[in-house]
Amino acid sequence: MVAISEVTNNNNNNNNKVASSNSTQHGANRTAAHTHIKGLGLDSQGVAKSVEGGFVGQIAAREACGVIVDLIKAKKMSGKAILLAGGPSTGKTALALAISQELGPKVPFCPLVGSELYSAEVKKTEALMENFRRAIGLRIKETKEVYEGEVTELTPEDAENPLGGYGKTISHVIIGLKSAKGTKTLRLDPTIYESIQREKVNVGDVIYIESNTGAVKRVGRSDAYATEFDLETEEYVPLPKGEVHKKKEIVQDVTLHDLDVANARPQGGQDVVSMMGQLLKPKKTEITEKLRQEVNKVVAKYIDQGVAELVPGVLFIDEVNMLDIEIFTYLNRALESNIAPIVVLASNRGMTTVRGTEDIVSPHGIPPDLIDRLLIVRTLPYNKDEIRTIIERRSKVEGLELTNESLDFLADLGVATSLRYALQLLSPAGILAQTFGRNEIAVSDIEEAKTLFLDAKRSTKILETTKNYL
Ligand SMILES: Nc1ncnc2c1ncn2[C@@H]1O[C@H](COP(=O)(O)OP(=O)(O)OP(=O)(O)O)[C@@H](O)[C@H]1O
Numbered sequence: 001m002v003a004i005s006e007v008t009n010n011n012n013n014n015n016n017k018v019a020s021s022n023s024t025q026h027g028a029n030r031t032a033a034h035t036h037i038k039g040l041g042l043d044s045q046g047v048a049k050s051v052e053g054g055f056v057g058q059i060a061a062r063e064a065c066g067v068i069v070d071l072i073k074a075k076k077m078s079g080k081a082i083l084l085a086g087g088p089s090t091g092k093t094a095l096a097l098a099i100s101q102e103l104g105p106k107v108p109f110c111p112l113v114g115s116e117l118y119s120a121e122v123k124k125t126e127a128l129m130e131n132f133r134r135a136i137g138l139r140i141k142e143t144k145e146v147y148e149g150e151v152t153e154l155t156p157e158d159a160e161n162p163l164g165g166y167g168k169t170i171s172h173v174i175i176g177l178k179s180a181k182g183t184k185t186l187r188l189d190p191t192i193y194e195s196i197q198r199e200k201v202n203v204g205d206v207i208y209i210e211s212n213t214g215a216v217k218r219v220g221r222s223d224a225y226a227t228e229f230d231l232e233t234e235e236y237v238p239l240p241k242g243e244v245h246k247k248k249e250i251v252q253d254v255t256l257h258d259l260d261v262a263n264a265r266p267q268g269g270q271d272v273v274s275m276m277g278q279l280l281k282p283k284k285t286e287i288t289e290k291l292r293q294e295v296n297k298v299v300a301k302y303i304d305q306g307v308a309e310l311v312p313g314v315l316f317i318d319e320v321n322m323l324d325i326e327i328f329t330y331l332n333r334a335l336e337s338n339i340a341p342i343v344v345l346a347s348n349r350g351m352t353t354v355r356g357t358e359d360i361v362s363p364h365g366i367p368p369d370l371i372d373r374l375l376i377v378r379t380l381p382y383n384k385d386e387i388r389t390i391i392e393r394r395s396k397v398e399g400l401e402l403t404n405e406s407l408d409f410l411a412d413l414g415v416a417t418s419l420r421y422a423l424q425l426l427s428p429a430g431i432l433a434q435t436f437g438r439n440e441i442a443v444s445d446i447e448e449a450k451t452l453f454l455d456a457k458r459s460t461k462i463l464e465t466t467k468n469y470l
């Protein structure tokens with residue numbers, strides 16, 4: 001039993017002085033390959049706008065992905081498989097990322113690269129199954145007794161360390177919660193303080209604490225603070241309705257893999273799956289096929305009772321030609337089971353020998369019987385204008401300025417080599433411009449960056465002409 005006691009004397013309730021530490025992370029300048037991609041950029045009819053959501057062109061593929069997103073949301077897509085096929089740097093990985101952004105955080109999206117399935121310790125089919133189950137969500141609804149409100153005060157109270165020494169320990173935590181109908185001050189066990197810290201709770205956040213387990217969940221930031229911090233990643237929520245202490249329907253989103261883990265090692269992960277974690281008799285075991293089937297049975301029962309709902313997500317496998325014939329066979333079967341996510345594959349290969357076979361040559365290195373089950377979405381190479389726009393957008397994200405001539409120059413370079421190479425040159429060129437004390441990247445900077453860093457074609461040529469180079 002966890003100790004939560006209400007403090008009736010509400011004197012220090014106005015004590016709002018506790019510094020709400022501004023935890024704004026200064027990571028805004030970090031950019032990764034796809035930082036500029038923000039969704040598929042479709043309108044409400046599912047028609048792609050030419051430059052939207054960071055996406056430029058590739059209209060047909062984007063609209064096809066939009067249809068996929070709709071089908072997933074309508075739960076009509078499970079067990080289907082899609083292949084994004086197209087040349088290098090035509091935006092396949094970016095499309096998959098955009099699909100996951102469109103699905104929102106509640107639908108599981110599990111990305112992996114073909115080669116990740118090979119490990120000396122875990123069987124490859126086992127690794128694939130694990131990822132399958134990471135991509136299937138379960139929404140569980142439970143009614144629980146909770147304390148919910150906006151945090152008005154958060155004061156850990158120290159005690160001398162009973163074992164002596166210099167260290168202080170925390171004897172209890174005083175937390176003030178405010179809801180639409182009232183306020184309460186609670187005195188909590190130090191163990192609950194740990195979960196408060198884990199959830200990174202600050203004054204001004206809306207949280208709830210389960211009375212029975214003491215599990216703490218941060219719901220979001222109170223919208224009273226919305227103007228103060230303008231973080232895009234922050235979810236603002238209204239002040240909770242009703243009393244602080246009440247019964248609340250709690251919706252938890254977990255994946256089947258979470259349940260497997262929770263049941264394999266019942267000691268760990270208690271806060272995720274308070275109910276589902278103790279379904280099976282506690283035994284310490286690995287995740288085996290048998291355990292999975294038991295979990296499935298219980299899940300099926302809860303779905304029948306209306307307590308839980310299945311949310312099939314997406315399993316994205318990039319570089320699918322890295323999979324071998326054994327995995328493909330397994331994949332075929334897994335797709336036909338009654339709980340399956342939608343599987344999105346991506347490949348930039350043409351006719352390739354299927355890995356693990358001697359002589360089966362097949363498109364993308366995918367065996368014919370799997371190809372037959374795929375919906376294929378094609379990505380097309382970009383023309384100069386599209387490359388130019390992509391580079392322009394990208395430079396904005398990286399905070400770089402380009403003259404018109406250098407944009408044209410880079411776009412031409414992108415056509416001659418590849419979009420990715422042109423994008424790669426942006427940041428080195430930016431640094432070169434800076435060292436010459438210029439804000440704008442000039443053509444000369446790009447030319448210099450180009451001599452410093454080879455593209456694939458030139459480097460191949462050098463290797464071919466100078467044998468024994470390496
Ligand atoms: N239509 C687009 N609009 C904006 N940016 C794009 C677009 N297509 C690709 N990009 C960007 O170009 C770069 C290369 O694209 P991406 O990595 O998605 O290519 P890919 O098709 O996965 O290539 P590969 O086959 O080599 O894996 C990324 O930085 C990506 O964000």
Ligand SMILES: [Mg+2]
Nearest residue numbers: 092093094318
């Ligand atoms: Mg890719």
